Amino acid sequence: MDALFKETVRSEEELHALCGFPNEIVNHKTISRIDRHCRDFISRSPIVFVATSDASGSCDVSPRGDQAGFVHVIDEKHLLIPERPGNRRFDTLKNLLQNPGIGLIFLIPGLEETLRVNGRACIVKDPELLEPLEAFGKRPVLGIGVEAEECYIHCAKALKRSRLWEPPTWPEKESLPKPAAIIADHAKKLGKTEGQVAAAMQESYEKRLY
Structure with missing residues (x-):
């Protein structure tokens, strides 16, 4: 780490000593499946931020967006994100070839709470699975298939502080x-x-x- 940062937290114990502990609800809000609430949230979301890292731990966060409901929930453990045309750097996909870990944050315009889904992912090229992701007559060549391991609602404090959805602040x-x-x-x-x-x-x- 850069020598500029001289005083750093080096343990979980120190972290909690400085900032406290989560409350009971926070400790119990995580589920391991995409239930009806998560499915409804995803169906209303027009954008998801996708976090991945390569084998060395170098990280990347990339947005994926389309009409609300563009992410297809297959069942309680699996969802599929279409890979629409981009800049062809394929940062996310290259990371997944090295490390299947993935983190997602779904947003709904006007709602300050977000939905987080963490799990493992792969690059999907199965035409039958990709067929439901067709848009404007074009089926994506690839998709990001995710097996959910953790799903939970993230509190609104970040969006409240940023006032992201308040047009007068733009x-x-x-x-x-x-x-x-x-x-x-x-x-x-x-x-x-x-x-x-x-x-x-x-x-x-x-x-x-x-």
């Missing part, structure tokens, strides 16, 4: 960072201008969402 659109400018700067050895990057991004959004 910054003016004109003041937002410009992704095309950032990418052009980060990949400046390619000699692409902000305008060229913006045009390429727009074409991808318009023609390669599915």
